[in-house]
Amino acid sequence: MKEITNEQIYLKVVEAGSFKKAAEQLNTEPSSVSRSISSLEKRLGIKLVERSTKRSVPTEAGQKYYVGLKKLLDEKQSLEDLICGTVNQPSGALKVAAPHDFGCQFVVPVLEQMTDEFPELTVEILLGSQFEDLKSQGIDVAIRIGELPSSSLICRRIGNVPRVMVASKGYIHKHGLPTDIKSLSKHNFIFYKKSLHGTPVTIEDYKFEMQGNFTVNSVSAVKQLVLDDKGIHIGPKWAFKEELDSERVVQLLPEVKLTSFPVHALYISRNFLPAKVKQFIQKLIDKYQGSEFC
Numbered sequence: 001m002k003e004i005t006n007e008q009i010y011l012k013v014v015e016a017g018s019f020k021k022a023a024e025q026l027n028t029e030p031s032s033v034s035r036s037i038s039s040l041e042k043r044l045g046i047k048l049v050e051r052s053t054k055r056s057v058p059t060e061a062g063q064k065y066y067v068g069l070k071k072l073l074d075e076k077q078s079l080e081d082l083i084c085g086t087v088n089q090p091s092g093a094l095k096v097a098a099p100h101d102f103g104c105q106f107v108v109p110v111l112e113q114m115t116d117e118f119p120e121l122t123v124e125i126l127l128g129s130q131f132e133d134l135k136s137q138g139i140d141v142a143i144r145i146g147e148l149p150s151s152s153l154i155c156r157r158i159g160n161v162p163r164v165m166v167a168s169k170g171y172i173h174k175h176g177l178p179t180d181i182k183s184l185s186k187h188n189f190i191f192y193k194k195s196l197h198g199t200p201v202t203i204e205d206y207k208f209e210m211q212g213n214f215t216v217n218s219v220s221a222v223k224q225l226v227l228d229d230k231g232i233h234i235g236p237k238w239a240f241k242e243e244l245d246s247e248r249v250v251q252l253l254p255e256v257k258l259t260s261f262p263v264h265a266l267y268i269s270r271n272f273l274p275a276k277v278k279q280f281i282q283k284l285i286d287k288y289q290g291s292e293f294c
Contacts (some may be wrong), residue, residue: 078272090276091120098143101219170229
């Protein structure tokens with residue numbers, strides 16, 4: 001077995017969150033991990049980790065060292081894989097960020113497949129709606145839905161998310177069925193983002209402001225509010241597929257074409273992209289590109 005370096009042990013401590021958990025993953029003793037980190041700190045002349053009985057977290061300098069070191073070791077591994085002819089054999093730790101509900105539905109199954117196929121690969125998934133700073137958080141790939149702001153990140157388009165406008169039969173019974181786009185301004189909407197509240201939106205060249213009294217950044221919670229007759233929602237078709245099929249919700253104005261949202265994989269530009277990143281993105285593309293997330 002190839003000897004693990006103090007630098008690799010340090011990465012494992014940061015990712016595991018404690019010396020004990022890192023030792024368990026490395027199949028060694030916590031005291032051995034502690035000695036390795038102490039040796040590394042002595043060589044660098046800085047404190048890398050704040051230690052406690054339950055958790056060890058990197059210092060500010062330690063976090064910067066982690067981000068830079070992970071990048072260097074990933075590129076070193078990628079280069080060695082290329083030279084050794086094993087460029088398509090992912091290994092090491094893959095850290096992926098994705099929106100919560102979308103990630104559970106579409107991203108996790110791909111990562112499960114990868115860990116079955118590549119036993120040397122470990123995966124950490126960050127689920128949330130915020131746009132993370134990939135570099136500072138050591139994220140390898142971020143999956144994002146919607147139009148992207150300009151950045152230095154590299155992006156690959158994965159597919160599209162069709163959208164539908166839905167409401168429950170109970171809401172329609174109480175408030176009436178919208179007959180055209182103009183009538184939507186009189187209805188109550190449920191929002192995924194606060195920025196949509198009171199913001200002019202354009203649907204088929206008609207501009208109006210959506211009003212509503214619920215905003216929640218969870219597709220599951222939005223769906224429950226729709227089922228509880230709280231309002232109309234314009235959201236991903238995949239999230240309401242079961243409810244539409246069972247007629248628990250109704251698609252409103254089906255003749256109106258709503259713009260689909262693009263799905264992208266974002267990653268930091270590198271001269272040597274690790275096999276784990278290339279394989280993950282390619283598997284997403286193979287599974288979903290040319291089709292729609294619905």
